[in-house]
Amino acid sequence: MSQHRRGQGQGAALRFTKMHGLGNDFMVVDAISQPFRLRPEMIRKLSDRNFGIGFDQLLVVEPPGLPDVDFRYRIFNADGSEVEQCGNGARCFASFVRDQRLTNKKVIRVQTAKGVIELRLGKQGMVTVNMGVPEMNPPAIPFAADQQKTVYTVEVDGQTVELSAVSMGNPHGVLVVDNVDTAPVETLGPLLESHPRFPAKANIGFLQVIDRKRARLRVYERGAGETLACGSGACAAVVAGCLRGLLDSRVEVELRGGRLVIEWQGEGAPVMMDGPATTVFEGQMRLPGGDKPGRRPKHGKPARKRS
Numbered sequence: 637m638s639q640h641r642r643g644q645g646q647g648a649a650l651r652f653t654k655m656h657g658l659g660n661d662f663m664v665v666d667a668i669s670q671p672f673r674l675r676p677e678m679i680r681k682l683s684d685r686n687f688g689i690g691f692d693q694l695l696v697v698e699p700p701g702l703p704d705v706d707f708r709y710r711i712f713n714a715d716g717s718e719v720e721q722c723g724n725g726a727r728c729f730a731s732f733v734r735d736q737r738l739t740n741k742k743v744i745r746v747q748t749a750k751g752v753i754e755l756r757l758g759k760q761g762m763v764t765v766n767m768g769v770p771e772m773n774p775p776a777i778p779f780a781a782d783q784q785k786t787v788y789t790v791e792v793d794g795q796t797v798e799l800s801a802v803s804m805g806n807p808h809g810v811l812v813v814d815n816v817d818t819a820p821v822e823t824l825g826p827l828l829e830s831h832p833r834f835p836a837k838a839n840i841g842f843l844q845v846i847d848r849k850r851a852r853l854r855v856y857e858r859g860a861g862e863t864l865a866c867g868s869g870a871c872a873a874v875v876a877g878c879l880r881g882l883l884d885s886r887v888e889v890e891l892r893g894g895r896l897v898i899e900w901q902g903e904g905a906p907v908m909m910d911g912p913a914t915t916v917f918e919g920q921m922r923l924p925g926g927d928k929p930g931r932r933p934k935h936g937k938p939a940r941k942r943s
């Protein structure tokens with residue numbers, strides 16, 4: 637088909653980069669240098685691993701909306717829902733804005749839907765993220781409870797489970813298990829993700845404590861299912877483990893996709909996460925009819941949740 641005809645009636649090609657943090661994978665889009673807007677149903681199509689690009693989350697780089705912040709960071713799950721935090725994504729975000737020459741700073745301040753996080757580029761593709769102070773007050777998570785506790789009892793699927801509830805900007809439920817390999821991730825994960833006590837749903841972590849400095853973790857993510865790694869989930873799991881007296885302040889967390897180092901000095905302190913960010917390939921695509929990367933998404937307008 638001639639270049640001319642091919643250009644007719646089609647939106648400009650959308651440039652994107654495919655990245656991952658320990659196998660938690662992302663489509664990353666610079667919405668500063670190119671116009672960008674995608675509806676939830678198009679995000680769902682693009683996240684499909686057979687019919688689309690395939691990713692756990694879409695990460696969007698936008699101009700800052702606050703003073704003394706370098707960028708705005710928007711996160712969309714594979715199901716098209718817009719969410720408040722993505723730890724593995726934050727490391728990829730830092731690597732992306734440097735590689736795309738959108739900044740030459742070593743320490744980058746980024747505005748998310750729930751606050752500001754600080755990203756520090758290290759050596760050999762490592763990035764340290766100040767993930768902010770965890771929130772355990774139930775209404776702020778949100779989690780339905782009469783009072784704040786370290787461990788809650790939740791009825792699910794005819795059984796009673798114990799879990800901790802923590803927000804890293806996004807909501808997490810954390811269960812302590814004997815062995816992540818035999819943990820009921822596929823069954824309890826989706827039931828707890830959409831449990832009524834998590835009115836905004838939740839990411840569900842299954843934490844195995846090896847010793848006070850090492851843990852293993854699997855996470856069934858809100859809006860994405862089980863992923864190979866979850867950065868905010870690792871932070872929430874260490875917070876839960878520390879509050880339960882099971883972990884020290886510096887923990888190596890082994891996820892299916894690799895290892896993160898998480899540090900938390902206790903209540904009121906931020907959670908620090910250290911790990912890799914990997915670029916897989918750069919691509920461009922003409923979006924199928926209906927979606928034009930031509931207008932900026934309305935700020936703060938959450939994507940429609942899948943019914």
Ligand SMILES: N[C@H](CCC[C@H](N)C(=O)O)C(=O)O
Nearest residue numbers: 722723724806858866867868
């Ligand atoms: N994979 C991400 C978590 C995405 C969060 C999203 N699943 C939600 O909160 O709905 C991470 O590394 O923190």
